[in-house]
Each structure stands twice: as C-alpha cells, then as structure tokens.
Amino acid sequence: MRYADVIIDxxxxxxxxxxxxxxxxxxxxxxxVGAKVEVPFGGGNRKLEGxxxxxxxxxxxxPARTKEILCVVQGAVSLERRSIALAYWMKxxxxxxxxxxxxxxxxxxxxxxxxxxxxxxxxAAPEAFEAYYALAxxxxxEARLRLLDALKEKTELDYTEAEQKLKLTTSTxxxxxxxxxxxxxxxxxxxxxxxGLQATEKPRLNEEQKTAVETVWSDYAAGKRGTxxxxxxxxxxxxxxxxxxxxxxxxxxxQAIMLIPEISLTFQTVRRFYERFGxxxxxxxxxxxxxxxxDQYVRARNGEIDVMIGxxxxxxxxxxxxxxxxxxxxxxxAYKSEGTPKYxxxxxxxxxxxxxxxxxxxxxxxxxxxxxxxxxNGEYRLLTLTRRAKEAVxxxxxxxxLRQELAEGNRSMFSRKLKELMGERLARGEQVxxxxxxxxxxxTVSCRSCGExxxxxxxxxxxxxxxxxxxxxxxxxxxxxxxxxxxxxGSKYIGLFGTGTQKVEExxxxxxxxxxxxxxxxDTTKNKGGHERxxxxxxxxxxxxxxxTQMIVxxxxxxRVTLVGIIAADLSLYAxxxxxxERTFCLLAQAAGRAGRDKLPGEVVIQTYQPEHYSxxxxxxxxxEGFYTQEMAYRRLLRYPPTTHVLxxxxxxxxxxxxxxxxxxxxxILQAARKPEEGFGTISGPVPAGLAKANDMYRFLIYIKSxxxxxxxxxxxxxxxxxxxxxxxxxxxxxxxFNPFNGY
Ligand code: ADP
Ligand code: ZN
Ligand code: ZN
Numbered sequence: 001m002r003y004a005d006v007i008i009d010x011x012x013x014x015x016x017x018x019x020x021x022x023x024x025x026x027x028x029x030x031x032x033v034g035a036k037v038e039v040p041f042g043g044g045n046r047k048l049e050g051x052x053x054x055x056x057x058x059x060x061x062x063p064a065r066t067k068e069i070l071c072v073v074q075g076a077v078s079l080e081r082r083s084i085a086l087a088y089w090m091k092x093x094x095x096x097x098x099x100x101x102x103x104x105x106x107x108x109x110x111x112x113x114x115x116x117x118x119x120x121x122x123x124a125a126p127e128a129f130e131a132y133y134a135l136a137x138x139x140x141x142e143a144r145l146r147l148l149d150a151l152k153e154k155t156e157l158d159y160t161e162a163e164q165k166l167k168l169t170t171s172t173x174x175x176x177x178x179x180x181x182x183x184x185x186x187x188x189x190x191x192x193x194x195x196g197l198q199a200t201e202k203p204r205l206n207e208e209q210k211t212a213v214e215t216v217w218s219d220y221a222a223g224k225r226g227t228x229x230x231x232x233x234x235x236x237x238x239x240x241x242x243x244x245x246x247x248x249x250x251x252x253x254x255q256a257i258m259l260i261p262e263i264s265l266t267f268q269t270v271r272r273f274y275e276r277f278g279x280x281x282x283x284x285x286x287x288x289x290x291x292x293x294x295d296q297y298v299r300a301r302n303g304e305i306d307v308m309i310g311x312x313x314x315x316x317x318x319x320x321x322x323x324x325x326x327x328x329x330x331x332x333x334a335y336k337s338e339g340t341p342k343y344x345x346x347x348x349x350x351x352x353x354x355x356x357x358x359x360x361x362x363x364x365x366x367x368x369x370x371x372x373x374x375x376x377n378g379e380y381r382l383l384t385l386t387r388r389a390k391e392a393v394x395x396x397x398x399x400x401x402l403r404q405e406l407a408e409g410n411r412s413m414f415s416r417k418l419k420e421l422m423g424e425r426l427a428r429g430e431q432v433x434x435x436x437x438x439x440x441x442x443x444t445v446s447c448r449s450c451g452e453x454x455x456x457x458x459x460x461x462x463x464x465x466x467x468x469x470x471x472x473x474x475x476x477x478x479x480x481x482x483x484x485x486x487x488x489x490g491s492k493y494i495g496l497f498g499t500g501t502q503k504v505e506e507x508x509x510x511x512x513x514x515x516x517x518x519x520x521x522x523d524t525t526k527n528k529g530g531h532e533r534x535x536x537x538x539x540x541x542x543x544x545x546x547x548x549t550q551m552i553v554x555x556x557x558x559x560r561v562t563l564v565g566i567i568a569a570d571l572s573l574y575a576x577x578x579x580x581x582e583r584t585f586c587l588l589a590q591a592a593g594r595a596g597r598d599k600l601p602g603e604v605v606i607q608t609y610q611p612e613h614y615s616x617x618x619x620x621x622x623x624x625e626g627f628y629t630q631e632m633a634y635r636r637l638l639r640y641p642p643t644t645h646v647l648x649x650x651x652x653x654x655x656x657x658x659x660x661x662x663x664x665x666x667x668x669i670l671q672a673a674r675k676p677e678e679g680f681g682t683i684s685g686p687v688p689a690g691l692a693k694a695n696d697m698y699r700f701l702i703y704i705k706s707x708x709x710x711x712x713x714x715x716x717x718x719x720x721x722x723x724x725x726x727x728x729x730x731x732x733x734x735x736x737x738f739n740p741f742n743g744y
C-alpha cells in the first residue's frame with residue numbers, strides 16, 4: 001500500500017500540516033506528488049480538496065484506520081516538485097500557511113479550454129457539390145444555400161465569421177457536414193500578441209555593455225551561477241544587456257524569466273523582446289483572461305516558449321530548463337507581495353535560481369539599499385554602466401526653493417524658473433512633462449515656510465493626520481495633536497499636503513491658455529489600456545504637456561521631451577515609513593532621466609521646500625553613492641533594513657480588548673524566548689497600528705528586529721504556534737511581514 005501526505009486546500013493555521021491518506025490501487029498512477037485530490041476530512045468525513053506533498057510506503061497511524069483518497073480532481077492543474085520546494089521555502093521565510101504558499105506558486109488553478117479555431121472546408125467533388133446545390137434550391141433550404149453560395153467563391157470559411165455574416169446556425173452547418181459536402185477543421189490556437197512584429201537590427205553593444213555581458217557569460221560558460229547587480233544610469237542600455245544575455249542562454253537550450261514591475265510593463269518595453277525573440281516570448285500581465293493565462297502556462301510547460309516576461313508572479317512559470325532570471329528595476333516596491341505570503345521577488349528569485357541552477361541579474365538605475373549593500377559585500381557581483389547609450393547627454397538639473405518663492409510672493413504652483421522654461425519649450429514646440437510626486441502626500445503635515453515635516457520624536461518618521469486633528473506615528477504609536485504653528489520656525493503656514501494632477505492641469509491652462517494637456521493618473525488610466533493610450537498619444541505629439549504621478553516616469557521613452565518639472569519633490573518624503581527617502585531619491589532620479597532621451601538636450605526643474613535634503617540634492621546630480629552613504633548612516637542609526645531585519649507582527653481582532661490582550665500575550669512569549677546573547681534581536685510593542693482600525697478590526701503591532709534573518713524565522717515559528725494556544729489569540733487574525741515595505 002502507498003500513502004500520501006496531503007495539504008488540505010483551506011488556509012487555516014489549524015490545518016497547516018499534512019494529513020496521511022492511503023492511495024487506493026486504481027489511483028496509483030494518478031495520485032502522485034503534486035496532484036490535486038479529494039479526501040474525506042475530519043469526523044464527519046467532509047469532502048475536501050488538497051495537494052499531495054509526498055508519498056511513501058510507511059503508514060503513520062494504524063493502516064486499518066487510515067482513510068483513502070477519494071479521487072484525483074479532474075481538470076485541476078498539478079504542482080511540480082520544484083514548486084512544492086519553493087512554496088515551503090516561501091512559507092518559512094515570509095510566513096503564512098503552506099496552502100497559501102502553494103496557491104502562490106501555482107500560477108493557474110484550473111484548466112481552461114483552449115480557443116479552437118474552426119474552419120468550414122468544402123470537401124465534396126464538383127459534381128456532388130452541384131447536385132447538392134440543385135437539391136437545396138429545389139427544397140428551398142435558404143440557410144444552406146447561403147453557405148453553399150459562399151463556398152462557391154472560397155473553399156474554406158472561418159466558422160465564426162461565416163456564422164455571423166451568413167446568419168447560420170450550428171445545426172445548418174452540421175447538416176451540410178453530415179451530407180458529406182463540408183467538414184469542420186479544428187485547430188488549437190494560442191493567444192499571442194507577438195504576431196506581425198518584425199525583428200529589428202540589434203545595436204552594437206558599447207564597451208561597458210560588452211563588459212557586463214562577458215562578465216556574466218564567462219561565469220555562465222564555466223558553470224558558475226550567481227547573482228549580479230547591473231547598476232546603470234537611466235538610458236544606459238540595461239535592456240540591451242538583458243536581451244543579449246537572454247539570447248545566449250536560449251542558444252544554450254535554456255529558458256529565461258524577465259521580471260518587470262507591472263507599472264512599467266508597457267508595450268514599448270515588451271515590443272523589444274518580441275522583436276528579438278518573436279513567438280518564443282510570452283507576456284503575463286494583470287489584464288489577461290483566465291484562458292490566456294492558462295495558454296501561457298501550457299506553452300511554458302511544454303517548452304514552446306523561451307522567455308516569459310511579467311511582474312513578480314512570472315517567477316512561477318513552469319520552465320523545465322530555466323537558465324536565467326532577470327529583474328528590472330529591482331528596487332521597486334511592486335516586487336513585494338501584499339498578499340500572504342508577503343514574499344519579496346528578489347529573495348524568492350535568488351532561491352529559485354539556486355534550486356534550478358540559474359543565474360540572477362538584478363538591474364537598476366537606483367538600486368535598493370539591500371541590493372547595493374550585498375554588492376558591496378561581494379554577495380552579488382557588481383556590473384556598472386555609467387553612460388547613456390545613445391549620444392544623449394545627462395540633463396541639466398536645477399533645484400528651486402519653494403520657500404523662497406513663497407517669501408517673494410509667488411503663491412502659484414510653478415516657480416518663476418519652471419514657468420519661464422515651460423514658456424520657452426512650448427513656444428518652440430517641444431514637449432514638457434510635469435511630475436507630481438503624489439504617493440504618500442495624503443495625510444502628512446508640513447510647514448510651507450521652512451519645509452519641515454512633522455515627525456515622530458521616537459522614530460524620525462512623518463506623523464500621519466487622522467480625523468479630529470490627531471497626528472499619529474505609524475511605527476511606534478506616538479500620538480499628538482496638530483500644532484497651530486510650526487514647531488521649527490513658528491510660521492502659521494502649516495498644513496496638510498495635497499495637490500492633485502487635476503489642479504496642476506488647471507494651473508497649466510491658466511498660465512498657458514490653449515496648451516494641449518494629457519493627464520496620466522489613477523483616474524485617466526482606469527480603463528483597459530488607458531495607460532498605453534495616453535503614452536502613445538503623447539509620444540505621437542498629440543499634446544504638449546503630460547502631467548502625471550509616478551506612472552509617467554516608468555518605462556517610457558519620449559524623445560521630444562526636453563523639460564521635466566517636478567512640482568513638489570518633498571511629497572514622498574512624508575510617506576510615513578523609513579523607505580520614504582529612498583523612494584524619493586529613486587523617483588526623482590527616474591523623473592530626471594526622462595528628459596533629453598534623444599538628440600535634444602534636456603533640462604529638469606525640481607521644486608522643493610527642502611532644497612538641502614540629501615535625497616533631493618543627490619538625486620539632482622544622480623549621485624547614487626552620496627545618497628547611499630547618507631541613507632545607510634540613517635538606517636544604521638535607527639536600525640532599519642538593510643542594516644538589520646525586521647519582522648512585523650500584525651494582530652487584528654474584532655474587539656479592541658481581545659486584540660490587545662492577544663498582542664500583549666504574544667509579545668510576552670516572544671520576550672521570554674529571547675536569549676540574552678548578543679544579536680538575538682529586540683522586540684518592541686505591542687502598539688496600536690498606524691491604521692488603528694480597519695474593516696472593523698482593531699490592529700496592534702509587534703516589531704522584532706535582528707541582524708540575523710534566521711532569528712526572525714524562529715520567532716515567526718514560535719508566534720505561529722502560539723496563535724493556536726490562547727483563547728484571545730484564537731479569536732484574532734495574526735499576520736507576519738518580513739522586512740515590510742509599507743507601514744501598517
Ligand atoms: P535602460 O534599460 O538602461 O534604460 P535601454 O536599453 O532602454 O536603457 O536603452 C536606452 C536607449 O538606448 C534605447 O533606445 C536603446 O535602443 C538604445 N541603446 C541601447 N544600447 C545601445 C547601443 N549599444 N547602441 C545604440 N543604441 C543603444
Ligand atoms: Zn516651519
Ligand atoms: Zn514613532
């Protein structure tokens with residue numbers, strides 16, 4: 001008798017372990033590792049589904065009382081062994097249940113019938129056809145005659161088209177088919193947008209690009225696998241390096257996964273891959289239908305494609321011969337999942353690369369502090385591109401002090417400098433981009449005179465405005481009321497930040513009547529393809545000014561833009577978490593990189609209330625090293641990643657007192673488990689979460705910090721068990737987030 005260890009397909013901690021079932025004889029072929037099966041569960045033998053994690057010959061309990069698997073679920077997509085290993089690793093490293101991890105690594109759940117292309121084909125010999133035609137005339141078979149008439153002109157008709165145009169029903173076609181006049185041919189067609197794109201000549205790589213490619217390739221050819229950080233300024237030709245490496249890997253018979261943050265997954269980018277690799281490329285994105293997604297999965301599994309491009313979930317493409325994983329813009333927050341498990345694609349990709357014997361290339365113009373630190377430590381190999389690939393020179397950048405503008409009586413959204421430059425460009429018929437660093441502006445308070453944001457005295461993090469005038473720290477729970485005047489300079493111009501893209505548009509039209517303006521923001525890109533349509537229109541010159549949030553700075557290449565204006569660079573500095581400065585630097589550097597992409601020289605104006613802030617000063621000169629040094633000093637001082645690791649534990653309950661009790665108990669247990677040795681980590685909290693109540697749940701937080709990730713995993717294991725033990729914790733929902741990206 002064979003036995004199977006099954007994970008039940010319900011994401012409950014209580015069921016987060018395998019259950020052993022016997023495999024009946026008739027299922028011995030199909031009930032294998034990875035298969036989805038139906039089993040009787042619990043005292044009532046409720047029928048539940050689950051996945052087989054492992055099989056063996058040894059029963060754990062009395063074989064006579066071990067239940068049997070009922071059946072293998074028809075049409076379910078099964079897991080591969082590698083996915084199971086990956087899921088286990090993700091659960092351990094990022095929390096959540098095994099079932100949640102399995103669902104994450106399984107990119108499609110259910111078979112979706114393939115699209116079939118059906119063609120009506122005339123098969124009868126001419127005499128038979130004529131005879132049949134005459135008969136149809138005599139019997140007044142109007143519908144059949146419409147079909148036969150069409151078949152006189154063309155011997156093959158597209159089924160769907162014929163059905164619509166000739167107003168045929170299936171039964172008419174069936175009848176003619178039965179009479180042996182036509183047959184219906186069916187072919188499986190895969191939905192692929194690559195059709196019709198021509199290969200373009202590839203550029204000759206410059207010396208820096210060649211060095212990058214050869215460094216990776218000489219390792220690869222020697223059988224060495226590793227992680228590389230390709231650090232190249234915007235427009236330095238990173239994508240060409242990716243393309244070249246992918247091409248070489250494919251030549252070796254291997255496959256590649258190219259990760260791109262969803263926001264920059266534009267047709268412009270994807271087209272370059274299509275042009276190079278044609279039908280062997282597939283793209284995953286959020287707008288695909290279930291059927292399209294399934295097609296991609298099948299084609300990948302069958303080895304019909306060599307390259308999968310997509311956001312973080314593309315990591316789970318079932319390639320058998322994975323040779324290379326590439327991750328563009330590795331610093332992007334989009335690579336961290338917000339669902340459970342809250343995995344980061346970078347770490348997950350690194351583990352997947354180890355599992356499969358692939359190499360990993362991380363690319364960025366502004367690497368995350370994590371990646372750059374590892375590159376400095378020698379954990380990653382650093383490859384650099386220091387110059388723009390095309391002749392284009394780096395843009396001229398100017399910082400404008402908005403406090404000065406205010407002092408001199410300019411209360412408009414545009415500084416005098418920006419207005420002057422905009423006027424020039426518009427008169428010359430060149431294009432302008434206005435970037436509103438909106439993310440995180442909502443709810444942060446700052447002084448318009450001195451530029452200081454109001455910060456928590458314990459955490460050096462911006463306080464967030466809550467209803468009723470309360471200001472809260474999202475990290476430690478510190479609370480205060482909004483002051484009437486600025487604590488730094490005494491000015492009364494203190495208030496909530498808030499400028500929308502619409503207001504910017506109004507201001508442009510007020511200053512420059514008759515200007516054609518396009519807006520790209522959450523509102524205008526709601527519809528399918530909205531984002532692309534706007535980019536396309538702007539790139540065709542249908543508008544002179546493009547206004548947008550961070551969407552406009554990602555992935556687009558507009559050759560006629562010669563001026564980029566950043567309306568208020570500080571907005572993202574007050575986002576209320578420790579990554580705010582990093583995000584600001586990155587957004588500003590990227591926005592600046594949009595100007596002067598081609599022959600025309602570019603200029604950038606950064607408007608700010610804090611012209612001396614290091615993230616702004618360094619971004620203006622694309623001085624990554626300078627930014628890195630100062631930001632790391634800050635992180636080290638306050639013990640934030642990457643100088644340490646953080647595990648956030650979020651405890652949520654319907655009753656405030658119960659949630660608080662559970663949180664206090666849990667913190668106590670974690671404290672007790674701390675060993676007094678050096679580096680064992682610190683535990684702080686519980687404190688009410690920044691968002692203290694959400695969806696009618698009260699939220700409390702515990703933060704665990706340790707330089708060693710393994711310590712956090714130990715604490716996580718302990719806390720996950722504890723969750724099931726006390727009465728109050730059983731009433732709560734407890735979530736874990738390793739090295740969180742967003743505040744709670
Ligand atoms: P990145 O990915 O670093 O932003 P890209 O690969 O998109 O840079 O390159 C920027 C522009 O320069 C693109 O239009 C690309 O076609 C062009 N380019 C890249 N490498 C070369 C090269 N070696 N010779 C000429 N043009 C190049
Ligand atoms: Zn002030
Ligand atoms: Zn605080």
